Amino acid sequence: MVVITTKKPEQEVFDALDRYNVKKAVIVSCGTCAALCQTGGTEGLEEWTQKLEEKGIQVLSGIVSEDVCDNRVMRKDLNKIKEEVAGADAILTLSCGLGIQSIVKNMERFDAGKPVIIANNTEFMGMTERIGRFYMRCLGCGDCLLNETGGICPITTCAKALMNGPCGGMVEGKCEVGNYEKDCGWILIYNRLKEMGRLDLFEKLRPPRDWSESGHQREVVFR
Amino acid sequence: MAYSKLGEMLEKGEFVLTGELEPEKTCDLSHTIHEAKEMAPYVVGANVTDSPLGIVTINSMAASHIVQREAGLEVIWQLTVRDVNKLGIAGMIMGAHALGIRNVLSLTGDHPALGDVTEAKPVFDLDSATLCSLVREMVDKKSINGHEIECPPTLHVGAAANPNADPMGAEILKIGRKAEAGAEFLQTQVVYDLERTIEFLTEIRKYKVPILLGIFPMKSYGIAKGFDEFVPGVSVPKDILAQWKSIKKEITDKKDQKEAYDNANYEFFKPFITELRKKGLLDGIHCMAVHYPRIFPKLKSVIEDSN
Numbered sequence: 029m030v031v032i033t034t035k036k037p038e039q040e041v042f043d044a045l046d047r048y049n050v051k052k053a054v055i056v057s058c059g060t061c062a063a064l065c066q067t068g069g070t071e072g073l074e075e076w077t078q079k080l081e082e083k084g085i086q087v088l089s090g091i092v093s094e095d096v097c098d099n100r101v102m103r104k105d106l107n108k109i110k111e112e113v114a115g116a117d118a119i120l121t122l123s124c125g126l127g128i129q130s131i132v133k134n135m136e137r138f139d140a141g142k143p144v145i146i147a148n149n150t151e152f153m154g155m156t157e158r159i160g161r162f163y164m165r166c167l168g169c170g171d172c173l174l175n176e177t178g179g180i181c182p183i184t185t186c187a188k189a190l191m192n193g194p195c196g197g198m199v200e201g202k203c204e205v206g207n208y209e210k211d212c213g214w215i216l217i218y219n220r221l222k223e224m225g226r227l228d229l230f231e232k233l234r235p236p237r238d239w240s241e242s243g244h245q246r247e248v249v250f251r
Numbered sequence: 252m253a254y255s256k257l258g259e260m261l262e263k264g265e266f267v268l269t270g271e272l273e274p275e276k277t278c279d280l281s282h283t284i285h286e287a288k289e290m291a292p293y294v295v296g297a298n299v300t301d302s303p304l305g306i307v308t309i310n311s312m313a314a315s316h317i318v319q320r321e322a323g324l325e326v327i328w329q330l331t332v333r334d335v336n337k338l339g340i341a342g343m344i345m346g347a348h349a350l351g352i353r354n355v356l357s358l359t360g361d362h363p364a365l366g367d368v369t370e371a372k373p374v375f376d377l378d379s380a381t382l383c384s385l386v387r388e389m390v391d392k393k394s395i396n397g398h399e400i401e402c403p404p405t406l407h408v409g410a411a412a413n414p415n416a417d418p419m420g421a422e423i424l425k426i427g428r429k430a431e432a433g434a435e436f437l438q439t440q441v442v443y444d445l446e447r448t449i450e451f452l453t454e455i456r457k458y459k460v461p462i463l464l465g466i467f468p469m470k471s472y473g474i475a476k477g478f479d480e481f482v483p484g485v486s487v488p489k490d491i492l493a494q495w496k497s498i499k500k501e502i503t504d505k506k507d508q509k510e511a512y513d514n515a516n517y518e519f520f521k522p523f524i525t526e527l528r529k530k531g532l533l534d535g536i537h538c539m540a541v542h543y544p545r546i547f548p549k550l551k552s553v554i555e556d557s558n
Contacts, residue, residue: 187362188333188373192380192428195359196440199484200417205362208483218421230421233428236337236381 030060031097031124032154032162033067041120041147042083048143050117053080054109055090056102056131058123063092064159067148068122076122076147088112096127102134110138118143125150170242176229178220183237185213191234194218254390254405255353256325257296260535261436261461266528267535268554269327269438269463270297270547274314276307280321283314287322289544293551296325298356298438298537305333305366312343316350327409327438328352331360336376337385341395344386348404356409356438357382357429380425380432383408387433410434412462414442414451415484423454430458438537441467441478443488445523452532461534464527468516468550470543472499491519509545517549525557 045053055076062068073090080087089112095101106113113119119135121128121144128146135142154162167183173191174181183189187197187205193214197204201215221230253259260267270290274283287297299318301311308314315326328347335343347355359379363371377385386408389395393403410429416422426437437460442448452462469475469487472495479487494515502508527533538550 187364188359188375188378190359190375190378192378192425194416194421194425195379196411196413196416197359197361198416198421204483205364214425215418215421218418218424222420227420227424231424231427233380233384233431235384236377239376 030064030154030156030162031126032151032164033062033065033124033148034151035067036147036149038079041145044145045080045085045118045120048118048145050085050143050145052086052088052116054088054112054116054119055080056096056105056119056121056123056127057090057092058096058121058127059092059094060096062096062123062127062148064156065162066159068092072122072147076120080120088116096121096123097130099130099133102130103137106131106134106138113138113142116142118145120145120147122147124148169237170246171238173234176232176234177217178224178226178229180213180217180220182213182217185211185216187213189237190214191237252405253407255296255407257327257354258407258435260295264534266533266554266558267295267463268293268547268550269535269537270294270544271300271537271539271541272297272314272318272326273300273303273541274309274311276309278309280309280314280317284318284321286542286544287318287324290547291322291324293547294324294538296327296354298327298329298539301329301331301358301360302334302366303361305361305363305368307366307368312347312350312352315347315352319351325354326352327354327356329356329358330382331358332375332377332379332382333360333363334371334374336374340377340382341385341389344389344406345400345404348406352406354407354409355386356411357386357434358411379410380428380434383410383429383432383434391433407435408433409436409438409463411440412437412451412455413440413484414448415440417484419451419454423451426455426460427458430460434460436461436463436534438463439465441465441482441485441539443486443491445526448523448527449530449532452527453530456532462532463535463537464524464533465537465539466520466524468520468538468540468543468546469495470512470540470546472496513546513549516546517553520550521553521556524553528557 057073058068077087089109093105131144152164155165164184186193194212198212202208203210203212253262272283299311299315302308315328357379412426475495498511
């Protein structure tokens with residue numbers, strides 16, 4: 029699993045840096061998911077170091093961290109460059125949305141008022157076909173239907189995340205969203221269950237998704 | 252128990268004819284009311300659409316209420332699950348009852364990405380089957396999620412069925428789920444292929460839900476051509492298109508041309524519907540041709556002559 033990120037438009041990042049009048053920065057680049065998505069890693073660090081310097085922003089330090097989203101790893105890595113962090117007007121992170129929040133969390137003990145700017149947009153948890161081809165096939169909804177749908181998730185493969193599909197927007201197995209180019213998730217499920225000889229599962233009326241637990245801040249705490 | 256004229260006719264096994272009204276992006280419903288008045292003598296009721304194609308129009312519940320009040324025509328309120336969550340929809344169902352609406356058609360709704368407010372959040376908290384379950388719980392059990400409704404609504408709920416679906420097997424099983432969820436009538440999508448219609452209706456007859464066949468009489472060659480080209484999954488047979496084209500080309504007098512189109516529709520639909528009724532596959536007709544109310548007297552005779 030990879031948290032898929034894409035690059036924000038460059039100007040949006042510079043605008044964010046300008047908002048805090050940043051003259052000196054530290055860059056924290058993710059060496060795991062973002063590296064795979066070519067939005068972080070060593071290459072991203074080099075790219076952004078150059079971009080910032082071209083704009084006259086001094087890069088006091090740049091690190092590639094293997095787990096920006098792990099609070100413990102981030103604490104150690106930030107500790108190693110704490111003087112540079114202290115001297116910087118902001119931290120620029122080439123990570124996902126989890127990464128920036130891990131940095132912000134850690135900055136509570138370093139310098140709670142330090143701006144942290146992110147250079148990426150977080151897209152989804154992705155299934156990898158190959159580098160450069162990632163697909164959203166799980167939303168992390170917390171209530172997997174996969175044992176009843178032949179291992180294909182309707183929440184992500186159906187554009188409407190329907191519990192009872194297909195809808196009238198399906199034409200020849202394709203979805204109305206995206207000009208009938210993508211497969212209708214419910215037809216993928218139908219075909220799979222048919223192959224399995226288990227269309228009885230397709231017949232089943234499913235109740236609406238229960239949002240009572242998953243519709244707000246979610247945590248997994250088991251010790 | 253019947254709560255509406257439509258419900259009553261279906262309960263008695265009387266053949267029904269329904270029409271369709273498509274309010275637009277306006278607060279002025281005078282055109283819709285005018286059309287409703289024109290079809291009212293011939294139909295038991297008319298569907299009032301809910302922002303089809305995701306293109307925002309006046310709210311369908313408000314339009315339904317005003318049509319009933321101003322035109323005296325019973326409505327089948329189309330309600331999609333696209334824009335409102337279960338909590339909101341439950342409130343709307345009670346509101347609709349309070350406004351005198353007694354039929355609702357449960358629909359998924361076209362995705363906002365297709366329409367003119369593409370940035371809107373696609374809700375789809377319910378789906379077209381579970382909306383039927385919700386209505387039936389509110390009406391029959393007089394509750395929402397087991398919580399009692401002091402004065403419960405009384406509405407009949409219908410659902411859509413698509414004879415053009417490919418693969419058809421998936422659609423049939425989905426209709427089965429709608430039937431299990433409590434759909435009280437089905438209105439089909441438009442179809443021109445008799446054999447396919449027979450195959451489809453024969454399959455869904457097992458669910459024992461009254462079926463209203465969706466038809467689309469074509470007002471002009473331009474409309475026929477547009478329907479063929481732009482409605483995904485529906486094609487108008489080539490001979491029909493050719494016939495409509497020749498009416499356009501050969502008959503220059505507007506009045507005569509109108510009459511020729513109306514007659515051609517009668518000639519096409521009469522054998523089509525006669526055949527389906529003979530096989531016991533239909534409980535009614537749902538005419539989806541909006542802005543073509545003058546066709547209703549002809550459709551009424553199609554129904555009378557096909558019996």
